[in-house]
Amino acid sequence: MDISAQGNVIKKKRKWFDKPQVAEDSHYWKPKSEVWVWLAAAAYGLALLLNIIIPSQEVLDPHGYRVLLAAFIVLFVGVYLIALKRLQLRKKLYHKAQFIFALGLALAAWDLLTDKFEILPLPFFPSISEIIRVTIDDRALLLKSMLFSLRLFFVGSIVGAALGLVTGVLIGWWRQWDYWLAPIIRISGIIPAVAWLPIALVIFPTSFTTGVFLIVISSWFPVSSMMAGGIISTPKSYFEVAKTLGANEKFLLFRIAIPNAVPAMFTGITLAAAFSFTTLIVSEMVGAEAGLGFYINWAKGWGVYSKVYAAIIIIAIEFALILAVVGAIRNYFLRWQRGILK
Amino acid sequence: MSEFIEIKDVNRIYRDAFGGSTYALKDINLSIARGEFITFVGPSGCGKTTLLRLLAGLDKPQSGILKINGVQITEPSFKRGYIFQQPTLFPWDTVYENVAIGLKARKVYQEKKHSIKNYIDMIGLDGFENSYPHEISGGMAQRVAIIRALINEPEVLLLDEPLGALDAFKRIELQNLLLKIWRQTGTTMAMVTHDVDEAIYLSNRIVIMTPRPGQIVDVVKVEILGQRNRNNDDFIALRKKILKKLHLVISDEELPEYVI
Structure with a gap:
């Protein structure tokens, strides 16, 4: 074999028990063994098998759950096959494999504890088959509730964030605004927005406008204070450079101070999204006639806890999507930071 | 006709919280011709940066006047x-x-x-x-x-x-x-x-400054014929001359910083 040629790598045939050829990585630091990938797939297979062979206690339709498990196994194997060719994906897969494995076992355990042996009390702890079944059955109302909540969230948080941006800039740039506005915003930040709920319900004509109002106050404070902080923290040298290049005050604000505040602003917007979402669900649970919060309350009223779980899972997915969208917008605006931060 | 840049009797004093004051610049007088390349050398604290900031308009003197083209410098x-x-x-x-x-x-x-x-x-x-x-x-x-x-x-x-x-x-x-x-x-x-x-x-010219108070002690003209080679005799002679000037104005232990 020619080993004198530079860059020539001698390839050894891998045995199945060999450690994977993945280097240590600070981000994906858990690439213990390829075995975990197989164990993870096996865990879902086990969950599926147990669901099929052990008879269920309740009369219900387990097909949704079984399809989901099967789909997951197929997806997982698919990702594994793609990952064989892509190092970065392989690292990620190996890193996550243990967690995915544990999740599979947890699903199987939950199935045994609920539907199969009814160890956990019903109706508070429904099986996943049941949750999936009611989600499919009630999809029209769930979708309507989801869209209603999303609408409320977007209207409220866009208005709140816009207000926060404007007041943040005013407070950060002019000390008169800081003097008069900063204390008010600070106080409004201390009081949880939902504390205003009884008063807001009386003042505003509809439950929708009440919700908007509460979300506006919960997103106003984080955006405003982070924006102001970002502007105040602009290095003096940036202003000095800009002044010697012919900048007037307007230019200093819009081309130096505000761009400098953008990273902090996005931190504020992310915080605002979290606060708003909490406020949204709580306000819907109390005053609204629609939305996911309302749905949870309504399902609880009927004692259908599987629907409560369905709504909770949808809330989690919805909020994760919202954060992903905010993150994508953030990455676009902060593309200049790529490579500076971890 | 007035010079391109004129610095007249400029004083810049920094006051600290205890009522003490430091002369960052004391009685600075200098004029700079159009098209000139002028450098300021001196140990830290001699006010050379302060002088440059005054010329830029990023800082203001307590007394004295800085003019460019006959117009007083007030802002950047x-x-x-x-x-x-x-x-x-x-x-x-x-x-x-x-x-x-x-x-x-x-x-x-x-x-x-x-x-x-x-x-x-x-x-x-x-x-x-x-x-x-x-x-x-x-x-x-x-x-x-x-x-x-x-x-x-x-x-x-x-x-x-x-x-x-x-x-x-x-x-x-x-x-x-x-x-x-x-x-x-x-x-x-x-x-x-x-x-x-x-x-x-x-x-073209080198302004030598000293600290506490920040003052100009000498202005040296650079007259080197031909290419400014760092090993040229004129260059070495001038370097010796300037180092000697700095030697006159700073203490011995501070000197090595300037021997390059």
């Missing part, structure tokens, strides 16, 4: 470009956008944007227009900072130890770039440095 202007020791590029803007800032601030971007490419080519950074400041080296960033000021065609370029943060090789490279710019554009250059060789290599 694009006509007096300022280069800091750190490049201080705006991290959210690309190289191109950083260079364009001056034109945009003055609202002449549309008429003059064609010159941006020429300047970027001049410093050998073509192809880096869309890079962000953290993606280029310190020497490259300082070159961008220099053309960012030059794009406004300033009457004078104020350089505050612009090469202080660079390694020896980059320093020489950028010294030659500054000389090239000075010869091509004829811009008046006023530069603060702590490197005597750099001062001799670049300038």
